[in-house]
Amino acid sequence: MLDLRFVRQNPQLVRDALARRGEAFDLEHFRQQEQTRKTLTERAESLRHERNETSKRIGEMKRAGVDASDAIEKAETARGALSAANAALDEFEREYHTSMLGWPNLPEADVPDGASDADNVEVGTFGVPRTFDWTPRDHVELGDTLGLEFERASKLSGSRFALLRGALARLNRALATFMLDVHVSEHGYEEVNVPVLVRRETLQGTGQLPKFEHDQFHVAGDEGMFLIPTSEVPLTSLYRGEILDLNRLPLKFVAHSLCFRREAGAYGKDTRGMIRMHQFEKVELVQIVAPQDSAEALHALTRHAEVVLERLELPYRKMALCAGDLGFSAARTFDLEVWLPSQNRYREISSCSNCHDFQARRMGCRIRTEPGKKGAISFPHTLNGSGVAIGRCLIAVMENFQDANGDIVIPDALRPYMGGAEKLVAEPSTKT
RNA sequence: GGAGGGGUGGCAGAGCGGUUGAAUGCACCGGUCUUGAAAACCGGCAAGGUGAGAGCCUUCGAGGGUUCGAAUCCCUCCUCCUCCGCCA
Numbered sequence A: 001m002l003d004l005r006f007v008r009q010n011p012q013l014v015r016d017a018l019a020r021r022g023e024a025f026d027l028e029h030f031r032q033q034e035q036t037r038k039t040l041t042e043r044a045e046s047l048r049h050e051r052n053e054t055s056k057r058i059g060e061m062k063r064a065g066v067d068a069s070d071a072i073e074k075a076e077t078a079r080g081a082l083s084a085a086n087a088a089l090d091e092f093e094r095e096y097h098t099s100m101l102g103w104p105n106l107p108e109a110d111v112p113d114g115a116s117d118a119d120n121v122e123v124g125t126f127g128v129p130r131t132f133d134w135t136p137r138d139h140v141e142l143g144d145t146l147g148l149e150f151e152r153a154s155k156l157s158g159s160r161f162a163l164l165r166g167a168l169a170r171l172n173r174a175l176a177t178f179m180l181d182v183h184v185s186e187h188g189y190e191e192v193n194v195p196v197l198v199r200r201e202t203l204q205g206t207g208q209l210p211k212f213e214h215d216q217f218h219v220a221g222d223e224g225m226f227l228i229p230t231s232e233v234p235l236t237s238l239y240r241g242e243i244l245d246l247n248r249l250p251l252k253f254v255a256h257s258l259c260f261r262r263e264a265g266a267y268g269k270d271t272r273g274m275i276r277m278h279q280f281e282k283v284e285l286v287q288i289v290a291p292q293d294s295a296e297a298l299h300a301l302t303r304h305a306e307v308v309l310e311r312l313e314l315p316y317r318k319m320a321l322c323a324g325d326l327g328f329s330a331a332r333t334f335d336l337e338v339w340l341p342s343q344n345r346y347r348e349i350s351s352c353s354n355c356h357d358f359q360a361r362r363m364g365c366r367i368r369t370e371p372g373k374k375g376a377i378s379f380p381h382t383l384n385g386s387g388v389a390i391g392r393c394l395i396a397v398m399e400n401f402q403d404a405n406g407d408i409v410i411p412d413a414l415r416p417y418m419g420g421a422e423k424l425v426a427e428p429s430t431k432t
Numbered sequence B: 001g002g003a004g005g006g007g008u009g010g011c012a013g014a015g016c017g018g019u020u021g022a023a024u025g026c027a028c029c030g031g032u033c034u035u036g037a038a039a040a041c042c043g044g045c046a047a048g049g050u051g052a053g054a055g056c057c058u059u060c061g062a063g064g065g066u067u068c069g070a071a072u073c074c075c076u077c078c079u080c081c082u083c084c085g086c087c088a
Helices: A004-009 A011-020 A027-064 A069-101 A139-144 A151-157 A166-186 A200-206 A232-239 A291-311 A358-363 A390-400 A412-418
Strands: A121-126 A197-199 A225-227 A243-245 A251-260 A279-289 A316-320 A332-340 A345-354 A366-368 A381-389
Touching: A004 A011, A011 A027, A027 A069, A121 A291, A139 A390, A166 A251, A166 A279, A166 A291, A166 A381, A166 A390, A166 A412, A197 A200, A197 A232, A200 A232, A200 A358, A232 A251, A232 A279, A232 A358, A232 A381, A279 A291, A279 A390, A291 A316, A291 A332, A291 A345, A291 A381, A316 A345, A332 A381, A332 A390, A345 A390, A358 A381, A381 A390
Parallel strands: A243 A366
Antiparallel strands: A121 A316, A197 A225, A251 A279, A279 A381, A316 A332, A332 A345, A345 A381
16 A cells, blocks of 8 residues: 555556556546545534534533533434534545545565566676477476376366375475575574464555455455465565564565465466466465665565575576566565576566565554654565576476486475485386 | 354453543563662553645444444344364
8 A cells, every 4th residue: 555645645647656667647627625524524523523622511510419411412413413424524535435445555666667477687697598309398298207297186176276295295295395495594583473364454455455356266265365466475474463563673484385376367378287286385474664664675585585496596686677568566666587498488486576564554563663752653664586486496306307217306405305306317207 | 054153443451322532461662769680650652535734533352233322232244262072
């Protein structure tokens, strides 16, 4: 949620910033709404004031033993006007608040211009994509002899589900454990095991609702429950509705969780393989920091995700997202894209964002900047990033570490998690 | 699923229809005292909105209702605790 006071003071700036991300902001309409709000508020408040005064007087009269029936009668007749004014204000505010929840965050000033991912700017690369003496197989083909199944998964659950078996399942688990260990012991994050079912309010706090309900899995029979699309949602929401002392920051959380997405707008996109599933695993990093520290924190957090890819010896590039490609809650985002030999290109494996106070405002997470000082309450900044997506990372390891006969060499960093094994050995297809 | 008891300021905890936005204690901030600190004492100390300001409005888990007036009464929901049942 944007700071309404800021919007009021800088309406043109807000309109221009939102325009950069392709979002229309009607200044005239906004001014009208502000005027209406002021009028309705003033009317309701002055009526309420009158009522309060009258009631106070009645109380005093009764205590003094004076007959108050005239005053009570007068107050009774005033009640209709007050409740009408309240109703008008409530209705207006409900609508106004809903429209405010639909405004996305403002991009930082130096976020590159652009309308789509085609306009994102590469800001760095790591590693050199390997050259193959054969046409590199993709993970589907490799997986066929390693325990990656799609047909049986579809039988169970439909399209966009996959099944991992045997050593490949273990490799998947090894990736998750490896990532958690790196972030906990080297980067100072607290490991959190989170619920994957959350309430509507929780998704509203991080920005998925109300605007993106069609992207979420809604659990039937339990009206308020949704499957999380990322553990950013519960992690960032840990301190929803609380006031934190400044000296408790920064908070750094890491979680490994299942994530669920409808992929409703992705018909026909990435239908081959395990790139885009309804259910996937991800290690997620979240930080809650003091506002002045968030710019630096974004670089640190992105770096933490990069370290994972570097330890796994996976070539990647780092992209600065353009304004038009930013997510709803983000003010600035770096994507990490890992090299996939079969596609001969880089694919997103991590997205690291600074949301400024946008999410903190929505969820009412505040900080007390100076204990004991009046008016020293403000909002922290929240950041999140994948550290990294496990399914896509598994694909990347398979494709980048394949050898000529379809085995997968296990990256050194993962061997301790694989009982010391050096390879995943291709077996005859599990389909037969 | 059944029975019962709670949710009040940063924390603990009074208040159960009217000058209560809320006693008291702790924590915190300022001061006196002290070489310094502690203790003691004095003062301050919830948030949001609005206003130049005095002030005004809102908030005692959430939402609705009763009433001239609700933290206090009624209803619904959320949530925590205790006991029983069931269960990984």
